[in-house]
Amino acid sequence: MSQTASTAPSYFIPQPSTWPIFGSFALLFMALGTTLWMNDVGEGKYVLIAGLCLLFYMMFGWFGTVVRESEGGLYSKRVDVSFRWSMSWFIFSEVMFFAAFFGALFYMRVISVPWLGDLDHKLLWPEFNAAWPVAGPGITERFETIPAFGLPAFNTLLLLTSGVTITLAHWALIANNRPAVVRWMVATIALGVVFLFVQGYEYTHAWRDLNLQLDMGAYGATFYMLTGFHGFHVTIGTIMLIVITVRCAKGHFTPTQHFGFEGVAWYWHFVDVVWLLLFIVVYAM
C-alpha cells in the first residue's frame, strides 16, 4: 500500500543514476542505425534494433525506479505538483508537434495547391485540376480517399467511448473500488487496441485497393503523416494504459494520490482530441 504524502519529505532528490546514459547511447545508436538503413546500408537495421532494445531497457528500468520511489512514499505533495506541471507542459509540446503537421495540411490545402491550379500555372500544368483531395500537378496516378462515415467514424466512436471508460475507471479509483478500476481499464485498453486494428486494416485497404500511398503528393503525405503520428501516439498511450492497469491490479495508488494514473488519463484525452481534429480536417472536410 502506498504511503501518503504527509509522511514524505518536502523535497526529493534522486540518487545518482545510470539510466540516462543508457538512454543517450540508445538514441545515438538509433540515429546512426536509421541513417545507415535509409542510405541503403542494410546492417543499419541491426544498429537501430540494438538502439531500440537499449531504449526499452532504459525505460523499463527508469520507470521501474520511479514506481518504487513513488510506492516507497518518497514523493511528497510538492513532487506531485511537479509531475502535474511537467505533464501539462509535455502535452503542450506534443500539441505543438502536431500543430506543425496540421499547419502543413492547412498551407497545402488553402495556399499551395490552389496556387498551383491558378491561371499562371496553366502554362506549366494545363491538365491540373486543383480540387481537394489531390496529389499534385506532377503526379498522374489516381487515388481514392477513405470515406469519413465508415471506419473513421467508427474509430471516432471507439476513442470517445474510451474517454468515458477511463473516466469511470478514475471514479472507481477515487471510490477505492479496485475490481471496477481494472474492469474499466481493461475496457479502455480493448477500445484502444481495436482502434489500432481498425486503423491498420484501413491503411492496408487504402494502400492496396485505393492506391492511396505516401507518395500521393499533398493528400498522401498529410494523410499518412498525421494519422501515422496519431496512431503512434495511440500505441504509446495503450502501452501506458496497460502499465497503469497492472499497477492498479497490484494495489498501487491511493484514492487521493495517483498521479501516475491521472497523467496517463490526460495523455489519453489528448490523443482523443487530436483524433477529433483529424477526423474533421483529414477525413470529413
Added chain:
Amino acid sequence: MQATHDHAAGHDHGHAHPTGIMRWITTTNHKDIGTMYLWFSFVMFLVGGVLALLLRTELFQPGMQVVEPEVFNQLTTMHGVIMVFGAIMPAFVGFANWMLPLQIGAPDMAFARMNNWSFWLLPPAAALLVISFFVPGGAAAGGWTLYPPLSIQMGPGMDLAIFALHILGASSIMGSINIVTTILNMRAPGMTLMKMPLFAWTWLITAYLLIAVMPVLAGAITMVLTDRHFDTHFFNAAGGGDPVLFQHIFWFFGHPEVYIMILPAFGIVSEIIPAFARKQLFGYTSMVYATASIAILSFIVWAHHMFTVGMPATAQLFFMFATMLIAVPTGVKVFNWVATMWRGSMTFETPMLFACGFIFVFTMGGFTGLILAITPIDIQLHDTYFVVAHFHYVLVAGSLFALFAGTYYWLPKWTGHMYDETLGKLHFWLSVIFFNVTFFVQHFLGLAGMPRRVPDYALQFADFNMISTIGAFGFGLTQLLFLYVVVKCIRGGAKAADCPWEGARGLEWTVPSPAPYHTFETPPVVR
C-alpha cells in the same frame, strides 16, 4: 517520519558516491550538471569558432585558396548549427542549472535525474554532427536553416544533422520542462513570482518559448526526412507542396529561437547592472512585462525572414509592423538598464564592462534589426553581409557577451576564488575591439551588395574582407585568454567572500563561496 525526512533531504551523505568519471555520468546534482553544460558549450564554442576561422581564412582574399566551395558550404552550415544549438543554448541552460536553484532557494532542479539526461543527450548529438563531416558528400551544407530543396538533395550528412537536431530538441524540451517546473513549484517560502530575480523570470519565459517551438522544428525536419527518404511531397511543387512551406514552419520556430538565445542574456545583464550601479533595478515590473511581450510578439513576426519569397503585400506589411513593434518592449529594457545606472555609484569590474558593452553593441544590432524589418530595405539587403553583421551583433555582442558577463559575475561563487581582474578587463577590451573590427565592416560589405554564404567575391570587397578576417582571428585568440582566466580562477586566487560584489543582492550570495555541493536543503525564508 523524522527519519524519512533526514534521509531524503540529506539523501547522499551516508551513501557511497560514484567517483571519477562515473560521478559526472550519473550525477543528479544541479551544480555538477551546470558545470558540464558550461564546459560542453565552451568546447562547442571553440569548435564552431575554428569553423568560422576557416571561413574567414578563405575570405581573407578574393579567389579560391583554402577550401572547395562544397566544403565552404559545409563549414558555414556547421558553424551556424554548432554555435546556435551547441554553444549558446547549452551555455544558458548551464547558467540556469547552476543559478536558478540558488536564486529561488531550491535544493535542486525539480527533476534531477531527467536533468542529467538533458545534458547527456548533448554529446551524442555533437558526435553525430562531427561524424557527418566524414560521410559521403560531407556534412549538411544547406545553411543552418536547412532550406529545401538543398536539404532534400544532400547526402547522408543531412540525415545525421536532422537526427542531431532531434536529439538536441529532446534535450531542450526536457531541460525547459524542468526549468519551468522548478521555477513554478520549487521556490522558497515567500519567494513570490514578482520577487524572483530577473534571470529566473527571463528563463521562465524562455523555457515556455522552447517548449512551444522546439516541437515545431522537430515537425519541420521530420518532413524534410520523409521528403528525402519516404517519397512525401511536403516541399515539392510537383506533389502540391511548396519549399516556402518549410520556410514558414522553420521560421515559426526560428524567430522565437532568437529570443530564446537573448532573453536569458537580458536576465543576466539585469542582475549585473544593479549590482555594480549599487542601485535597485529600475522598473522591475516593466522588465517582466517587457520580456513577456517580446515572447508573445515573437510568434507573429516570422515571415520577416521571407520578404523576398513572394508574399502578398498585405502579409509583408503585417510582418513588417509586427516586427517593428518588438522594438517597444526592447526599448523599455534598454531604457531601464540606463535608468538603473543613472546616478548610481558605479564601478567597472569585468562583469559590468561586459554588461555595458552588451548594452552598446547589442543595441546597435537591434537597430540594424529594425532596418532589416522594413520590407523595401530588406529586399535590398536580403542574404547580404548586412544580415550577417546584424545577427552577429545580437548573438555575439548580445548573447555571448552576456554569457561572459555572467561567468565573471558568478565565477567567485562557483570556484570560491576571485578571477584575475586585470586579465578579465583585457579579455573584455580585446573582445569588444576585435568583435567590431570583424563585424562592423560587414555592414559596409552588405550595403555594397556582397552576398553571404559565398567563398569568393568581387575585387571591390577585398579590403573590408581582409579587415574582417584579421578581426576574427584576434577575436578567436582572445577567447583562449578567457579560457586561461577561468582555469586560473578554478586553480586558485584570492579567496572570494560569500558576497564578493558590494551591490549584489539575491539568495545566491547568502551561501558560502564556493557554493557547497548541497544548498538550501532547508528552504530559506524570503521576506
